[in-house]
Amino acid sequence: MxxxxxxxxxxxxxxxxxxxxAQQAQIRERVEARLMAVLDHGRYIAGPEIEELETLLAEKVGAKHCVACSSGTDALIIPMMAMGLNRGDAVFLPAFTYNATANAVIIAGGVPVFCDVDPDGFNIDPEDLKARIIEAKAHGLTPRAVCAVDLFGVPAPYAALRSICEEEGLALLGDAAQSFGGQQARNEDWAWVGSLAPITATSFFPGKALGGYGDGGAIFTDDDETNEVCQSIRWHGTDAARAESVRVGLNGRMASFQAAVLLEKAxxxxxxxxxxxxxxxxxxxxxxxxxxxxxxxxxxxxxxxxxxxxxxxxxxxxxxxxxxxxxxxxxxxxxxxxxxxxxxxxxxxxxxxxxxxxxxxxxxxxxxxxxxxxxxxxxxxxxxxxx
Ligand SMILES: Cc1ncc(COP(=O)(O)O)c(C=O)c1O
Missing domain, CATH: 3.90.1150.10 (Aspartate Aminotransferase, domain 1)
Structure with missing residues (x-):
């Protein structure tokens, strides 16, 4: 043919x-006005755009908290650091994903345990996860967390994952770098990615569905303590007054310019x-x-x-x-x-x-x-x- x-x-x-x-042609003027506003107020870090974006996105996805970060990778690393992983702590993740998911586990001090995926949907297979948890224990590891990935935009099987995590006492983090805008049915309604897992990390890399003009990411959670600790780690592990280090942290902040762009994209x-x-x-x-x-x-x-x-x-x-x-x-x-x-x-x-x-x-x-x-x-x- x-x-x-x-x-x-x-x-x-x-x-x-x-x-x-094509997208930029729709929003160019409004983005320029936003960027000019940042130039005018001059708060390039922690400008008002950051809180505006966090509030908007948290409301939209139905999460109590949103922590804007410098990248999707940091949005994974920060909550994993918040878990306080110790030597020999296992974090389960699918092997069919972007390398950032595994890098984040290792950088945060965990041992990545690779799991198989559903053959048709490509997300972590809960039955395989159960088997790997048993194996990890047999190999002397301490299971601590599951990092599911919503590959290509399709949310992972969070209901099944939640029940495994509850049974095993594991934390559940959703790598939603590719799935902002995805949904799952909940109580006769549709819940958004950002509210499907106890903690969700997303990416605003330019090519993502919601992408900035540079790197960016966000963490969503309903849990007040997780929010507080993630905010602290994002700012070098400082206390609320940003005066003293109360834990080890990093520079995981989003720039005001990036939030300005994302507000118009959102x-x-x-x-x-x-x-x-x-x-x-x-x-x-x-x-x-x-x-x-x-x-x-x-x-x-x-x-x-x-x-x-x-x-x-x-x-x-x-x-x-x-x-x-x-x-x-x-x-x-x-x-x-x-x-x-x-x-x-x-x-x-x-x-x-x-x-x-x-x-x-x-x-x-x-x-x-x-x-x-x-x-x-x-x-x-x-x-x-x-x-
Ligand atoms: C599944 C997945 N996780 C994490 C990331 C990392 O996001 P970022 O590039 O914003 O650091 C990506 C980005 O491509 C991704 O696709």
Missing amino acids: TMPATKDRPEVGPIAFIDLK AIFWDELEARRRVAAIYDEGLKGLAAPQAIPSGTRSGYGYYTVSLDDRDHVREKLGEAGVPTAVYYKTPLHRMKAFAPYPPYGPLPNCEAASSRVLSLPMHPYLTDEQARFVVEAFAAAVA
């Missing part, structure tokens, strides 16, 4: 994997989420029978940080899509337990679903400024590529 190409279909226009330029985020869902619906419908889209359990809604499918001849299809003018990405070609940095933490047994996912996943263009026509073009090109 002949491949369609965007160049042969000028009405489709070039397709971006993530389109930050103002359009929920409309953008609807647009992401519109694109996803076109993909879901059009790709039926062509590839397996990431499984989204009932009672869960993706934030569509990415739209990812799984297929046998991934690399061939990727090449064909590229020729047709459809950019794609592979997250992640190598699961963490295969990476050199994490060799000192070999998993307790094989991780077949992580291995399979890394050779099968392909992420398609996903952003709110894709037109219906472009989304349908992606589907057409995909159909031609797999034919």
Whole structure:
């Protein structure tokens, strides 16, 4: 079959994997005004934008507290430091994720214990987690926490994870770097990412669904003590008066400029989420029978940080899509337990679903400024590529 190409279909226009330029065109003036306001008040650190952003985001996601941080990685490290991990304390995480999740565990003093994922949804598999907890104990580790990851935007199975954590006395942290805007059913309503786990860390890296113009992140929690300790660690471990160190901390603060940008991005985020869902619906419908889209359990809604499918001849299809003018990405070609940095933490047994996912996943263009026509073009090109 002949491949369609965007160049042969000028009405489709070039397709971006993530389109930050189109987004900037919507908000440029308002962002400039916000940045000017920071220049005027001159509080580049801890300016009023930080509290405004924290209040806005906490309210939006339904969490009591939001702690704005310098990156998504710091948003993971800080609550893990707050847990006071000791030598030999195990933190369980999926091996199919970005390296930052495991780096955070190690930097905070924990031992990462890699778990397998659900073969269709790519998030941590609660049954495998239970088995790894037993193994970790048998190897002399002390289970302390689970760091679940909401891969590609789909919230992890928090209900099951909560009950395991409660039974085992473990802390539960959600790595929501990719899932801001995701939801899970709760009491006849939909609860937002940020309120699904006792502690949630998200990232505002520019390419994320809610991204700044630089690095940024946030921690969400309902727990007053966790909030207080995270605030302290974010500011070098100082007390509330920022006079003395009461614990070891770091510089994990978000800059006022970044909060200024994020306030304007947050103002359009929920409309953008609807647009992401519109694109996803076109993909879901059009790709039926062509590839397996990431499984989204009932009672869960993706934030569509990415739209990812799984297929046998991934690399061939990727090449064909590229020729047709459809950019794609592979997250992640190598699961963490295969990476050199994490060799000192070999998993307790094989991780077949992580291995399979890394050779099968392909992420398609996903952003709110894709037109219906472009989304349908992606589907057409995909159909031609797999034919
Ligand atoms: C799953 C996951 N965790 C953590 C991070 C780290 O976030 P940041 O880049 O903001 O430090 C990322 C960023 O890509 C991520 O995808």
